[in-house]
Amino acid sequence: MNLTIRPAQPADANAIARIHVAAWQAAYAGIIDAAYLAALSAAQREGYWAQAIAQGAPEVLLAQDGSDGAVTGWIALGDCRDPGAPAxxxxxxxxxxxxxxxxxxxxxxxxxxxxxxxxxxxxxEASLWVLAANEPAIRFYTRQGFVPDADGVKSITVAGATLQELRYTALLASSGG
Known part of the structure; x- marks a missing residue:
């Protein structure tokens, strides 16, 4: 696949929102309430992403297929938001x-x-949070050089259900090159 990775622009917000919703619906099926997932709307998320991209927080890079120009994925990154995290x-x-x-x-x-x-x-280094039940994502992150952080466990509530998130970290000089 011929991919171009580039910074997202506010005009990309619709494509980013569509992928966001589709990926949630596919990745979290059986983990998050089906009715909640079915009700997700790209239109609802588009405004958030347009504003976030315009403000630069988080920074968003997107992948675009060189053969058809389609946005195929994206990554949002920035400073670590965890309290007490090193700069x-x-x-x-x-x-x-x-x-x-x-x-x-x-x-x-x-x-x-x-x-x-x-x-x-x-x-x-980099960190990320992943739902403990999202085993495919954990396998992906592990292949990219991320390892579980023994102190990184928290509970979140989504659609009325309490879910466990795990923090994974990677040393950047040695991960996923």
Missing amino acids: TRGEVWAIYVDPARWARGTGHALWRHAREHLLARGKA
Whole structure:
């Protein structure tokens, strides 16, 4: 696949929102309430992403297919939001790929570019939070060099259900190159 990774622009918000919703619906089926997932709307998320991209927080990089121009995935990153995190730690806030294009290298390409982006900003490590029940995502992150952080466990509530999230970290100089 011929991918271009580039910074997202506010005009990309619709494509980003569509992938966000489709990826949630596919990845979290059986983990998050089906009615909640079915009710997700790209239109509701588009405004958030347009504003976030315009403000630069988080920074969003997107993957675009060179053959058809389609946005195939995106990664949001920035400073680590965890209380007390060192200034040298960046965070992958989110990474989503169009489910129709899973397992084709898009996620790896996005992470590789994000890693270089964080290194250029003086970050030595990165962290991310992943639902404990999202085993495919955990396998992906592990292949990219992330390891579980024994102190990184928290509970979140989604659609009235309490879910466990796990923090994973990676040293940027040695991960997923």
